[in-house]
Amino acid sequence: MIKATIHWLKSQWFALFLTVPVFFVAFIPLLYVIRSAFLEERDIGLGTAFSLDAIHNVYLTLDYLLPLWNAVFLAAIVTAISLIVGVALALVVARTDIGGKPVWETLIIMPLFLSPFTGLISWVALGSERTGFINVAYSGLLRPFFESVPALMNIWTFGGIVWVMLLFFCPYAYLFTLGSLRSMDVSLEEAARASGASYFQVLTRVTIPLSAPAVFASGMLIFVLSAEMYTIPGIIGTPINFTVLPWRMFEDMTVFPMHHAHAAAAGTILLWITVLGIWLQGRFTRQAERFVTVTGKGFRGTPIRLGRFRPFVIAFLLVFTGSAVILPFGALIVMSVMKYSAPMVTPELLTLRHYEQLFASPQLSRALVNTLGLALASGVICVGLGFLISYRDVRKHGIVNRFLAFIGILPVAVPGMIYGVGLLWTYSQTAIYGTVAILLLAYAAKFLPYGIMVSRTGILQLHPDLEQSARISGASPARTMALITMPLMRGTLISIFFFVVLMAIREMSASILLYTNNSITLSVLTWNYMDAGNYQFAAAIGVVQTLIILAIIVITRVLFNVSLQSTMGRAA
């Protein structure tokens, strides 16, 4: 018995070694959150006595079940439309003879550069009923011909919530599907074509079914991220009597009288949704092993000729990139040089003072250094830990490895704000409190799930035969990993790194709770000015933030010869 235990411990030492940091960073804060759901509440904080009031109210009353239903309903709609649009975009880029692919590839992923909250501010300027730039322009065009011109769009509606959210989530579906399409064994599609199948039949019977695991994975990610989003549905939805659970949690956390236990209990509901999603994804990706491809050589088949459909496809690309990129980024730039919000841009409204103030602010340089440092460090951590955890889960199996992968993914379930509170409670008595280090822990835990999930898909696409051959030839496991697995996954690992860097640069909800003046980030700075109603100044920070991300892409291309938009496409 003892010998068997020692043997087991020896065989699992590395997994156990990995479990320790993941447990303390990703899991313990969640335990704190769950525990607080069972505490009594006072008007301004939590007591110490045990209470089931919060659990009862959250799980059994319409006060919370209705917002839960709204969140799930909204997430389902956003996920469905994002998948349709994202998969269509990926098919156009990966399988057709559309021209200018590098440009489209860059434009389609650009919404990822903007935080959804900043994007919302842009869309308020664009799509407000009476003063939105779009409605004013539309009205100006038609007024000579009609007595009254109804608004073309109103962002302050349920449709507005869906619109803004899906523009930000389509790139996820696009990236996952694109990666799958590019690594797919093209001989299957060519065989179908040789057997007389039409392009449409090949797409619907071979290409899309083979991409199903990646599409499902992206769908799950979009669903979870939409279900936990509180800013866009909260700010637009609350006034139209559409309250989602994450916004209810935000109010419970920030509005007097505070309901911390209720917010924590509501967080556990989102946790169950994610646990279910992880379980479903696990089942689905296990089936994906049937579609394993070792190629890594990319798509070499004949692209589909668009022929007479070309104008329609170009129109589709223009509508998407116009709505998701050109309009919001354009509005952001315009806002950043306006003195105040107005329906028309006139010369006397233009100013550069927001940029002058921004660059004169000592907080900007601090926020820049903190943001970049945190983004790069969390990228490295999530790539390293995510790859190791997924590798062991996929290749070694075993209960410790599965548990490790499971707890590593859990933080994706809990909104950043709730997770931030857990982290605050966990580490408030340590020396890292009030420093950048606690933010790094938050980022690492929050983005590790992406490292695990994306590298898992990448590892699944590598047949174990390659590694087994290396092992038979005498290579150690570490050497095999270093010389075989990692080089083959280079694109996936680079894409995880940049994906985490992008997410970290935009992270706001946990940062707001954990920052101090010394650890302020660009997102917190943006929030501070937005919260104070200085949207033009916040827009200037948004422009700077976007330029930084663009600079990272250019530098990566020049220094490492890595095309970020392409490698990110290979990630899934």
Add this chain to the structure above:
Amino acid sequence: MKITLGRRTFLRTSAATVALTALGQNLAAMAEDMPPADDEEALYKLAQAEGGLTWYQTNPLAPMELVAAEFTKKYPEIPVSVTRLAGPAQYARFVQEVAAGQHIADNLLMGDFSLMNALIDDGHMASWRTPTHDRLPAGFTLGNEAFCVQTNEIALIYNQDRLTEEEIELLRADWANVLDPRFTQRFTASTMRCGGCYVPVHMFLSPQYGERYGWNFLEGVGRQKPAVYSDFQVIIDRVVAGERDFSFWSGSGAAYARWDSGQPIRWLFANPTPVWANDWMGVSRYAPHPASARLFANWWASEDGAYALQNIYGASTVLQGFPDQRKMANETWFKPPVDSFAPDWQRWAQNFDSDMTRWIDILTKNA
């Protein structure tokens, strides 16, 4: 679940707790050695040795940084690190830090009377009577632990290009005139929950004004189909943009900085006007820079502080004997409140949650 605490862990935790408690006591002891409040020179000398201070405050960051910079201008070598933490978030953060022995904040500025009161009751605020303590009106001090130097006046903020003089006078005369059909769909309202969001509701339902206004009036406001937004700043921004013509109440302070920077808005005080003590300042009992914190509190309550608050933030200061020097005080459009209403804090605490829930329901069901 049974949790076993190891001996070593127990000893380490105990040691840490003792150390943190000792640190807290040391800070409190240091605070007791402070010179008298009116010995500015001695206080400044001590503050210079400490360096800067950290200020947790509830107001918009940009103007408060400018106000703090005025303090540093007067007292070089004492920079103020300003952290914006609104409402309960500031309370929660401070209490959490105190519990963990992380003493970061020196001064607190809280918008909510009850939250500051709770901190005082729990012994977290230092006793410090500023030299101008007696120049603050009754109701603007909480013992020697906290004080308020400004009032919050509820106003209707309007786009100067969208309301006629007649309409402005109509709205100024009585809140009830907002029910006039000419104002249908012309104003904004907010579903935000905060002190400034609640105080007019509290007034409309008060024994004094309940019969004149009451829930019937608020239901009528809902039927006027205001454009409803989740945040006070958004409703003002939408008025600036011209999406709607005026906001159905905001704090006048929120409009001042915008007006001062040339945005096309002004504000009027509908009669009666809710006016109450807002922004409670206090010194943390555990302030890591106790002399700097006290010097800052003194300055905040002084004429220099009042001047900075008036001119940078547009605050209506209450320091007796100090004139209103705000830029708009001499503008022809600006008319101060006629009849003011002060909240009943006991009724406020009892009804805040239920009243706000019903008011938000009225707004959203008509949206």
